[in-house]
Amino acid sequence: MRKSLLARIRWTRIGCILCGLVAAGVVGFGYYRDTTTTQLVEYRKTVEAGDTLWGIVGQVATNREDMSRLTWQVAQDNKIADPGNLQPGVELVIRVKKAREL
Known part of the structure; x- marks a missing residue:
């Protein structure tokens, strides 16, 4: 069988x-x-009175960026201990992924 x-x-x-x-x-x-390498674009922004870290990052970020993660990364890159206490005149360096050009 x-x-x-x-x-x-x-x-x-x-x-x-x-x-x-x-x-x-x-x-x-x-x-x-x-x-695969990710190209980063570097922006420099001088803090003005009344600016927040979230607002500054929001001006630069694309709709594909995770705002929370990018804000945390900017704070780390610029050695910001207290993001709620930004001093006017400080220059921030913001690095974001290069958007695809159309």
Whole structure:
């Protein structure tokens, strides 16, 4: 008596092959992601009376930027300990990803 097709398939071997293919895909994607470079554009803005860090970053950011993360990054880059107490006359450096030009 012959076994059915499902009984004859070696599921363990197929599972190992599929896991290997997925692992190779993950490694390939990681390599691709790390080799693509993101171009940054640097803006300089002098703080004026009444300005907030969120407002200044909002003037520069595109709609694709995460405002919270970008505001945090600007505070870190410019060594701002208290973002609520910006002093007029301080020059901020803001780096954002270059937008695709149409």
